[in-house]
Amino acid sequence: EDIPVITIDGPTASGKGTLADVAAHALGYVVLDSGSLYRACALAADREDIDLNDANAVAAIGANLNLSFKRGRVWLDEDDITDALRLEATGLMASQVAAHPAVRAALNQLQLNFRRLPGLVADGRDMGTAVFPDAALKVFLTASAATRAERRHKQLISKGISANIESLRQDLENRDARDKNRAASPLHPALDARMLDNSLQTIEESVELLLNWWAETR
Numbered sequence: 001e002d003i004p005v006i007t008i009d010g011p012t013a014s015g016k017g018t019l020a021d022v023a024a025h026a027l028g029y030v031v032l033d034s035g036s037l038y039r040a041c042a043l044a045a046d047r048e049d050i051d052l053n054d055a056n057a058v059a060a061i062g063a064n065l066n067l068s069f070k071r072g073r074v075w076l077d078e079d080d081i082t083d084a085l086r087l088e089a090t091g092l093m094a095s096q097v098a099a100h101p102a103v104r105a106a107l108n109q110l111q112l113n114f115r116r117l118p119g120l121v122a123d124g125r126d127m128g129t130a131v132f133p134d135a136a137l138k139v140f141l142t143a144s145a146a147t148r149a150e151r152r153h154k155q156l157i158s159k160g161i162s163a164n165i166e167s168l169r170q171d172l173e174n175r176d177a178r179d180k181n182r183a184a185s186p187l188h189p190a191l192d193a194r195m196l197d198n199s200l201q202t203i204e205e206s207v208e209l210l211l212n213w214w215a216e217t218r
């Protein structure tokens with residue numbers, strides 16, 4: 001396809017979402033937060049009391065997800081799930097269902113549908129390796145576990161949610177381990193990905209670097 005794609009993959013809380021949003025805004029591109037689809041699928045399955053280890057049952061839920069994105073909020077059927085989506089517990093459930101190949105297959109088409117003109121910035125774990133292997137620019141975004149735990153901590157505090165930084169770090173390292181070690185589309189940089197460690201960078205610096213790389217590919 002001729003519709004340009006930029007992929008941003010990397011571990012939990014590395015800043016992918018923010019980088020994707022700001023870059024997409026600067027370019028006037030569509031943005032895909034693929035993690036939110038895995039999160040929504042896990043929430044939907046959990047609500048129906050489906051065992052998250054039951055790959056086929058969760059995949060059936062994933063194939064029939066009735067999601068809508070309105071005014072910065074996300075709706076599942078009649079429910080506003082925006083806040084529930086962001087919970088740490090939801091992230092953990094998402095990484096559980098994301099390990100099933102059948103669930104990944106069910107969510108694949110949904111993700112491809114986001115590829116629309118004038119272009120797409122997609123963030124996740126396997127955007128450059130599996131979903132958009134022909135992306136013109138692939139970024140693998142990392143940051144130290146300490147930095148990521150600190151950022152997540154600040155994010156939660158700013159929302160009035162109290163959190164323990166040590167347990168946050170433990171949770172994100174557990175989730176990363178599961179994402180890296182699974183057989184289906186594990187988290188790893190694409191061979192042609194550009195590595196970006198943003199531990200010591202401001203978001204403005206990361207965006208500038210990404211936009212420079214993008215200009216080089218044009």
Ligand code: C5P
Pocket residue numbers: 012013034035036038039091094095096098099123124125126127175179
């Ligand atoms: O990025 P986010 O934290 O929202 O993702 C939640 C979980 O969904 C991840 O830990 C990962 O297991 C899964 N995921 C995935 N592939 C993606 C995006 C997210 O497996 N492209």
